[in-house]
Structure formats: structure tokens, C-alpha cells
Amino acid sequence: xxxxxxxxxxxxxxxxxLAVVVSFYASSSPDGLEKVAEDIGFIETAKESANADGxxxxxxxxxxxxxxxxxxxxxxxxxxxxxxxxxVLFLSLRRxxxxxx
Amino acid sequence: MHIPDGFxxxxxxxxxxxxxAAGVAISLKGxxxxxxxxxxxxxGLTATFIFAVQMLNFPVAAGTSGHLLGGAxxxxxxxxxxxxxxxxxxxxxxxxxxxxxxxxxxxxNVFNMSLIGVWCGYGSFLLLKKLLPKKKxxxxxxxxxxxxxxxxxxxxxxxxxxxxxxxxTFSVATVLAAMVSTHVLIGIGEGVISALxxxxxxxxxxxxxxxxKGVKQVLEVRSQG
Numbered sequence: 001x002x003x004x005x006x007x008x009x010x011x012x013x014x015x016x017x018l019a020v021v022v023s024f025y026a027s028s029s030p031d032g033l034e035k036v037a038e039d040i041g042f043i044e045t046a047k048e049s050a051n052a053d054g055x056x057x058x059x060x061x062x063x064x065x066x067x068x069x070x071x072x073x074x075x076x077x078x079x080x081x082x083x084x085x086x087x088v089l090f091l092s093l094r095r096x097x098x099x100x101x
Numbered sequence: 102m103h104i105p106d107g108f109x110x111x112x113x114x115x116x117x118x119x120x121x122a123a124g125v126a127i128s129l130k131g132x133x134x135x136x137x138x139x140x141x142x143x144x145g146l147t148a149t150f151i152f153a154v155q156m157l158n159f160p161v162a163a164g165t166s167g168h169l170l171g172g173a174x175x176x177x178x179x180x181x182x183x184x185x186x187x188x189x190x191x192x193x194x195x196x197x198x199x200x201x202x203x204x205x206x207x208x209x210n211v212f213n214m215s216l217i218g219v220w221c222g223y224g225s226f227l228l229l230k231k232l233l234p235k236k237k238x239x240x241x242x243x244x245x246x247x248x249x250x251x252x253x254x255x256x257x258x259x260x261x262x263x264x265x266x267x268x269x270t271f272s273v274a275t276v277l278a279a280m281v282s283t284h285v286l287i288g289i290g291e292g293v294i295s296a297l298x299x300x301x302x303x304x305x306x307x308x309x310x311x312x313x314k315g316v317k318q319v320l321e322v323r324s325q326g
Binding site for chain 2 (some may be wrong): 011039049
């Protein structure tokens with residue numbers, strides 16, 4: 001059980017580090033689909049997301065001027081939210097006893 | 102790879118949302134029988150890690166970037182059912198919280214990344230595992246190629262959607278050629294990250310790796326005989 005916890009904490013810490021610190025250095029070039037859409041010419045058919053004005057839109061926290069802080073905070077929120085939702089989901093799905101198939 | 106609103110018309114988006122919902126429903130059933138006390142927390146951790154790494158766009162060619170999709174990686178670590186669900190949670194978070202991927206396009210994105218990415222990645226992983234020597238290191242090697250293949254496959258999913266309900270009128274062949282060639286490059290990055298991550302878990306907790314179970318069973322049978 002302890003081994004299990006240690007592994008989980010290590011993985012979670014790595015995820016936080018990547019989303020909060022490393023994410024600032026991510027390439028801001030368009031991704032594969034955006035680039036293809038630009039090159040071929042159908043990028044204009046894209047519409048703004050209905051929640052493009054959301055507090056966390058485009059991986060930044062609205063109102064935080066410092067882009068390193070803004071991206072980092074958005075990353076932290078995303079990691080914690082994903083961990084919370086997915087852990088609750090998977091724990092509720094798991095087999096409670098090993099005998100049952 | 103996250104499709105915004107507008108690229109694909111609404112009827113097509115709805116149809117793919119239906120297929121995606123069916124895939125997720127089946128995966129909920131499948132995950133119930135494949136997850137236990139030990140693997141359920143790993144499935145949550147896998148979704149979390151994929152969310153984090155998807156933020157890390159890496160440059161692939163002049164003015165183009167790509168990021169991990171994670172379908173093959175998740176399928177190898179926690180099995181294809183839980184992987185489908187993990188990717189779906191990530192896509193929902195991205196669409197709902199971060200406006201990454203359109204809301205009307207969620208079904209399209211789940212179809213491409215949670216269904217095609219996971220199942221194509223898992224299928225090619227199983228095939229490679231059969232072909233490669235029955236060694237621990239083969240799992241990471243298979244993860245590389247499974248990751249590599251899963252990205253252009255998911256990109257081809259977009260082309261299918263474009264062919265059915267694209268709002269632009271550029272030829273499907275042009276879009277297919279551009280999407281596949283660009284995403285083979287991104288696939289190399291996907292393969293490297295998948296192999297590193299699977300390799301790290303194999304080195305520390307190989308007992309947790311879903312895709313390694315078959316190999317272990319073969320070894321056990323032999324040692325008994």
C-alpha cells in the first residue's frame with residue numbers, strides 16, 4: 001500500500017511540475033491541425049469556442065498579467081481537476097473484491 | 102489536433118457525438134471488469150499525466166507544433182477501456198475549462214483521440230508485442246511504434262469527418278495528404294514520450310502495466326514446465 005502511494009505521489013508531482021513550470025516553455029506555434037487548416041485555407045471556418053471568454057480559456061487565468069504565473073496557475077488547476085474527476089470515476093468503477101469477475 | 106467549432110457541420114458533429122457516447126458507454130462496462138484496487142488509482146494518474154503533457158507542445162517543423170495525444174500510452178498502462186475513459190476526461194476538461202477544442206466538436210474529438218487513438222494504439226501494441234522478443238524492453242519499443250501510428254490514425258479520423266461534414270470545400274485528398282504527413286512527424290514525438298513513460302513505469306512498477314501482463318503469463322507457464 002505504501003509503495004502504491006509513493007508511486008502515485010511521484011506521478012502526481014511530476015504532472016504538476018510539467019503543467020506548472022515546463023508548460024511555460026511549450027511551443028506556441030500552431031499545432032498540426034491548425035497549421036494544415038491555415039496552409040490549405042479552411043482556418044477561417046473555425047468559430048470561437050462558446051467559452052472562449054471563460055476564466056481559464058487558452059490555458060491562462062483571466063486577470064493574471066504575468067504569463068508565467070497565468071499559465072502555471074491554469075496548469076495547476078487543470079492537473080488537480082483532472083486528477084479529482086478521473087480518480088473519483090475510476091475508483092467508483094473498480095472491482096471491490098477480486099473474486100468477482 | 103483539437104477540432105474547434107465550425108470546421109465540421111452540426112449534423113456530422115452530432116452523429117459522431119452519438120458514436121463517441123456509445124464508445125464511452127461500452128468502455129464504462131469494460132473498465133468495470135478490468136480495474137481493481139491497484140489499477141484504478143493508476144488510471145486516474147494516467148489521465149492526470151496526459152493532461153499535463155498535452156500542455157507541452159513541441160516544435161516539429163517550421164512553424165508547426167504537436168503534443169502528446171496519449172491514447173497508446175494510456176492503453177498500454179491501464180488497458181483500452183480505462184484509457185478511452187481517461188482520454189475522454191482529459192478532452193472534457195480541456196473543452197469545458199480551457200476552451201481547447203470546440204464544445205460542439207467534443208464528440209468529434211472524443212472519436213478521434215479517445216476511440217481511434219486508444220484502439221489503434223492498443224491494436225498495434227498487441228501486434229508488435231507478438232512480433233518482438235518476449236522481453237521487458239520490448240514493451241517500451243512497442244509503445245514507441247504504437248504511439249507513432251496512433252497519431253496519423255487519429256488525424257485520418259479528422260479527415261473522415263471533414264469528408265462527411267466539412268464546412269470548407271477544399272479537396273479531401275489535399276486535406277488527407279497534409280494531415281497525415283504532418284501527423285507522422287508529430288507521431289515520432291508521441292512515440293518517444295510514450296516509450297519513455299512506459300519505460301519508466303516498467304522500471305519502477307512493472308506489476309501495474311496492463312500491457313505487460315500477457316508477457317508475464319508466458320514466462321510463468323514456461324518456468325512451470
